[in-house]
Amino acid sequence: MLSFMVFEGTFKNATFIEFMKRLLKQATRKIYLIVDGHPVHRSVAVRRFVADNAERLRLIRLPGYCPELNPDELLNQDVKTNALGKSRPTSKAGIDRQRPSTPAPLAKGASRDSQPVQRKAC
Incomplete structure (x- = not known):
């Protein structure tokens, strides 16, 4: 499932919660949503929403400062x-x-093949 949402203005709790509500409406199975350390992703309102929907939604937070x-x-x-x-x-x-009509060219030496991601310790 691929879902996106375009919004105007500042990214706030209500914006992210609306996005998650849309995901939940579309999903037939549990959603594992990967998020970064943005303050909205860690807010009390978002944590409460995720807790209320824990049977169908889980946030997985990526480590900070480790792109x-x-x-x-x-x-x-x-x-x-x-x-x-x-x-x-x-x-x-x-x-x-x-929006490009064709995929952007890859950086020199890159490949579109699905290769395992090299993991580095942060």
Whole structure:
């Protein structure tokens, strides 16, 4: 299942809780959602929501300050550097206009094959 949500303004507890509610509506099995150390992900309101939905939802927090253990960081860097460059969208309309129709080129020596991620100690 792939789900995303575009929002305007500041990322707050209510925004993240709304996203999780949407996930729960779509899911037929338990959701394991991987999150980083953003303050919203650790907030009391989010912890309460997750506890109330513990049978269907679990947050898995990545360690802080360790992007090597977070493959999304490598993808984010690739997208920002190679696909968007300095022309990052600032609105919903801009996201649609700048979405690449083909995957961005990989960095030199990278492969799209599913290889195990090298884990480093932080």
